[in-house]
Amino acid sequence: MDNLVSPGVHTPDDARAEPAVRRKMRLLFEKTGPARLISHLDLMRTLQRAFARAELPLAFSEGFNPHPYLSIARPLSVGVESRYELLDFGLADAVDPDALPACLNCVLPAGVRVRRAYPASEGRKSFVDIAWAGYEIRLAWGRSAAHAADGLRALFAGGPLPVLKKSKRGEQTIDIAPLIRLFALTPEEEGLLCMDAVLAAGAASLNPSYVLEAIRRHAPALWPDRQSVLRVSLLDADGTLFV
Amino acid sequence: MNRLEDLLPTLRKPARYVGGEYNAVMKNKDAVELRVAFCFPDTYEIGMSHLGTRILYGLMNELDFVWCERAFAPWTDMETMLRTERLPLWALESGDPLSAFDVLAFTLQYELSYTNVLNMLDLGGLPIRAADRDDAAPLVIAGGPCAFNPEPMADFIDLFVIGEGEEVTAELMDLFRARRRHGWSKAETLRRAVLLEGVYAPSLYAVSYREDGAVAAVAAQPGAPARVTKRIVRDLDSVYFPVKPLVPNTEVVHDRIMLELFRGCIRGCRFCQAGFTTRPVRTRSVETLVRQGLTSLAATGYEEISLTSLSTSDYRPLEGLCDALLGECQKRRVGLSLPSLRADSFSRALMERVQSVRKSGLTFAPEAGSARLRDVINKNLTEEDLMRACGTAFEGGWNHVKLYFMCGLPTETDEDLAGIADLAHKVYALGRATAGRARGVGVTVSTACFVPKPHTPFQWEAQDSVAVFAEKQAFLRARLRKQITFRWHAADTSFLEGALARGDRRVGAAVEAAWRSGCRLDGWSECFSSEAWHKAFASCGLSLAFYAARTRAEDEVLPWAHISASVDNAHLWRERTRAYAGTASPNCREHCLGCGASRLLAGGVCDG
Numbered sequence: 001m002d003n004l005v006s007p008g009v010h011t012p013d014d015a016r017a018e019p020a021v022r023r024k025m026r027l028l029f030e031k032t033g034p035a036r037l038i039s040h041l042d043l044m045r046t047l048q049r050a051f052a053r054a055e056l057p058l059a060f061s062e063g064f065n066p067h068p069y070l071s072i073a074r075p076l077s078v079g080v081e082s083r084y085e086l087l088d089f090g091l092a093d094a095v096d097p098d099a100l101p102a103c104l105n106c107v108l109p110a111g112v113r114v115r116r117a118y119p120a121s122e123g124r125k126s127f128v129d130i131a132w133a134g135y136e137i138r139l140a141w142g143r144s145a146a147h148a149a150d151g152l153r154a155l156f157a158g159g160p161l162p163v164l165k166k167s168k169r170g171e172q173t174i175d176i177a178p179l180i181r182l183f184a185l186t187p188e189e190e191g192l193l194c195m196d197a198v199l200a201a202g203a204a205s206l207n208p209s210y211v212l213e214a215i216r217r218h219a220p221a222l223w224p225d226r227q228s229v230l231r232v233s234l235l236d237a238d239g240t241l242f243v
Numbered sequence: 244m245n246r247l248e249d250l251l252p253t254l255r256k257p258a259r260y261v262g263g264e265y266n267a268v269m270k271n272k273d274a275v276e277l278r279v280a281f282c283f284p285d286t287y288e289i290g291m292s293h294l295g296t297r298i299l300y301g302l303m304n305e306l307d308f309v310w311c312e313r314a315f316a317p318w319t320d321m322e323t324m325l326r327t328e329r330l331p332l333w334a335l336e337s338g339d340p341l342s343a344f345d346v347l348a349f350t351l352q353y354e355l356s357y358t359n360v361l362n363m364l365d366l367g368g369l370p371i372r373a374a375d376r377d378d379a380a381p382l383v384i385a386g387g388p389c390a391f392n393p394e395p396m397a398d399f400i401d402l403f404v405i406g407e408g409e410e411v412t413a414e415l416m417d418l419f420r421a422r423r424r425h426g427w428s429k430a431e432t433l434r435r436a437v438l439l440e441g442v443y444a445p446s447l448y449a450v451s452y453r454e455d456g457a458v459a460a461v462a463a464q465p466g467a468p469a470r471v472t473k474r475i476v477r478d479l480d481s482v483y484f485p486v487k488p489l490v491p492n493t494e495v496v497h498d499r500i501m502l503e504l505f506r507g508c509i510r511g512c513r514f515c516q517a518g519f520t521t522r523p524v525r526t527r528s529v530e531t532l533v534r535q536g537l538t539s540l541a542a543t544g545y546e547e548i549s550l551t552s553l554s555t556s557d558y559r560p561l562e563g564l565c566d567a568l569l570g571e572c573q574k575r576r577v578g579l580s581l582p583s584l585r586a587d588s589f590s591r592a593l594m595e596r597v598q599s600v601r602k603s604g605l606t607f608a609p610e611a612g613s614a615r616l617r618d619v620i621n622k623n624l625t626e627e628d629l630m631r632a633c634g635t636a637f638e639g640g641w642n643h644v645k646l647y648f649m650c651g652l653p654t655e656t657d658e659d660l661a662g663i664a665d666l667a668h669k670v671y672a673l674g675r676a677t678a679g680r681a682r683g684v685g686v687t688v689s690t691a692c693f694v695p696k697p698h699t700p701f702q703w704e705a706q707d708s709v710a711v712f713a714e715k716q717a718f719l720r721a722r723l724r725k726q727i728t729f730r731w732h733a734a735d736t737s738f739l740e741g742a743l744a745r746g747d748r749r750v751g752a753a754v755e756a757a758w759r760s761g762c763r764l765d766g767w768s769e770c771f772s773s774e775a776w777h778k779a780f781a782s783c784g785l786s787l788a789f790y791a792a793r794t795r796a797e798d799e800v801l802p803w804a805h806i807s808a809s810v811d812n813a814h815l816w817r818e819r820t821r822a823y824a825g826t827a828s829p830n831c832r833e834h835c836l837g838c839g840a841s842r843l844l845a846g847g848v849c850d851g
Contacts, residue, residue, distance in 0.1 A: 033263065034258070034261040034262060034492075035263065035492070036252075037252065037257040037260075037261055038258050038492045038493065039256075039258070039493070041494075042258065042492055042493045043492075045494070046265075046490075048544070048546075049543065049545065049546075050265075050544060051544070052540075052544030052546070053265075053541070053542070053543065053544040055541075060576065066576075077252075078252050078257065078258075079251065079252025079253075079257070107265065107544070108265070109263055109264055109265040109492055110264075110267075111263055225246075226246065226248075226249055227249065228248065228249075
């Protein structure tokens with residue numbers, strides 16, 4: 001009656017009584033369809049609840065206001081789909097990583113799907129080593145896209161591409177050309193082009209929306225009727241897939 | 244790729260428009276006989292926080308012949324997009340327009356959501372007036388607390404459900420399925436529907452008015468009941484409860500598991516509509532609640548369980564329930580929250596079982612600043628109770644206490660208002676003395692404007708005018724020290740709420756005029772225009788003041804006289820008389836006052 005303990009969420013004593021065993025693990029997951037509209041903060045909460053539904057106890061930080069250790073690499077803008085999202089997290093118990101995807105996929109909301117889980121390993125690189133991100137940017141016109149392909153190739157041929165970039169310190173014009181590592185154009189079907197772009201995602205980073213902004217600014221005649229962005233990879237400095 | 248996919252990310256909080264949440268119910272639309280869209284006439288964040296919506300959504304989807312989906316009021320940017328692109332408002336699960344459904348079921352939680360109902364019908368591609376919707380159009384039904392005075396919405400809604408929805412909703416679904424099978428006309432369907440207890444079809448009633456504007460009579464057509472009595476669920480342990488609730492992908496206001504301990508309230512606060520319309524008191528057992536709580540936890544992964552009811556601390560086995568839940572909660576790092584605790588029952592034992600998010604604040608509602616006025620409204624709470632509760636909270640490590648009051652209560656004087664400031668200062672001083680200088684102590688005074696509501700002892704009262712509310716606000720602000728945070732509910736919003744709450748059938752035209760002039764999302768201060776509403780009323784030859792600020796005589800026919808909450812008018816008038824005499828009444832547990840609600844239990848006894 002009098003010596004009740006309220007839940008650990010609240011009492012530092014409780015957090016101490018339950019030392020957090022940090023088994024750091026990494027998940028590769030997709031975020032597509034309706035899930036592309038889930039914001040970064042909402043996604044963190046969504047994943048946390050999915051872990052709880054799967055009865056996978058997350059490791060919590062210690063202190064007065066314990067929170068689970070969850071970290072997503074290079075959070076996406078709302079509306080961007082991805083086949084290559086990485087989540088680092090800590091589990092309080094040891095779990096077989098091979099069992100994780102199936103375990104989580106049956107409790108995740110539509111559009112969020114785990115592709116694989118990697119065990120904790122000493123040599124695993126941390127997210128600070130991510131330098132580039134690969135995107136498929138699809139452009140669609142209500143008519144043939146033939147007129148646009150040559151123009152877009154010329155636009156992204158490597159010459160300077162000044163774009164107005166908004167940041168916390170206001171707006172400034174920057175040249176985005178050095179932040180584009182690869183650019184290829186593939187016609188997919190009538191009226192649809194796919195741009196494969198590898199964009200900086202390290203200390204200097206380029207949101208794919210600026211690639212679209214460059215088209216709007218420098219080649220307005222090529223502006224598509226529709227566009228969509230899909231992230232397909234995260235890469236380290238030498239261009240190899242970051243896992 | 245379609246244009247909509249391009250446009251959605253440009254909207255504020257677009258996740259609320261696409262569904263896809265965990266536990267959302269998906270069915271094959273060709274394999275069901277009845278498609279229902281549960282329409283919540285406010286934003287997703289508000290609607291998804293509402294327990295009743297989750298109950299009825301789950302309950303209808305339990306029926307294999309029904310697929311119930313959800314629709315919410317779009318925010319202004321979404322509405323602009325829909326109208327510009329000529330897209331219809333869709334339901335979240337299938338993405339189909341509202342016009343594709345057999346039934347649209349609205350819940351009326353708040354008078355200021357009425358224009359959202361019209362807006363959703365219009366955006367869904369339907370005529371807003373019931374008379375303009377033919378046999379092929381979806382049937383539009385509505386329930387919820389505001390249905391206890393359905394008259395302002397009578398022109399727009401085909402059928403109202405009065406009271407608790409679980410059982411009558413299932414009965415209506417059977418009826419609507421039969422309609423589809425037999426091809427009944429809408430008129431035939433309404434005639435059959437009103438044979439069900441608690442169902443009201445406004446088109447079967449004619450209202451006449453007196454010279455002075457009051458209602459003269461409400462006449463039912465043959466075959467329709469003269470009075471429609473609310474429905475209740477007798478046994479809360481056996482009634483459906485959603486244990487696999489939806490888990491939103493985007494933050495909503497109350498994002499947690501809600502367990503409903505009991506319905507009704509023993510207290511009889513004279514201003515409180517819910518306290519009268521939800522009678523008699525019926526309770527869920529600890530065993531049922533623990534089972535529902537644990538099942539819901541496993542099915543959602545939520546990090547908080549909220550124990551809800553009108554007055555949680557009046558649940559007799561509350562401590563036992565908390566203890567039964569706490570073990571499992573601690574294992575899963577889940578917190579318990581107990582909203583609506585009464586200050587006279589906030590004990591150390593309870594406090595230790597409570598988890599308030601980040602231990603931010605506790606809320607108590609004295610409602611009035613003097614013992615005299617608390618007796619008038621029958622709050623039955625003493626200053627000592629409040630100080631003891633606040634002391635317990637400050638000692639227990641809380642730094643912030645919120646105090647809720649109402650302003651504009653019947654018989655209120657400057658002395659009562661000054662009492663609000665005195666109480667706040669006493670609580671603040673107590674906090675400083677208890678918590679010392681080491682911690683910052685905060686006291687917030689939050690003042691709502693009193694709105695007289697149907698089916699309460701104050702249903703005959705005149706509401707204060709906006710000008711008087713403004714004077715009272717200034718008076719109180721001048722008396723509150725700057726250390727007290729003062730929040731004040733907008734008076735013009737409350738005045739409109741007052742007019743709509745006690746409106747008659749003619750008010751529907753004003754609601755329509757307001758909507759046509761651009762009013763919607765009226766409950767949101769950034770969207771509300773008092774001026775537009777006054778104009779809308781005037782354009783129909785009506786005034787807000789006639790409905791809000793007029794004292795009714797005891798024998799006046801009230802617009803909701805044909806809707807019964809099973810509490811006798813004689814009881815309400817007796818309570819009003821006692822209010823004016825400054826006399827408190829005992830609560831139901833101390834002494835039954837014979838309000839009439841126990842009749843609904845058919846020989847049973849309320850758990851007063």
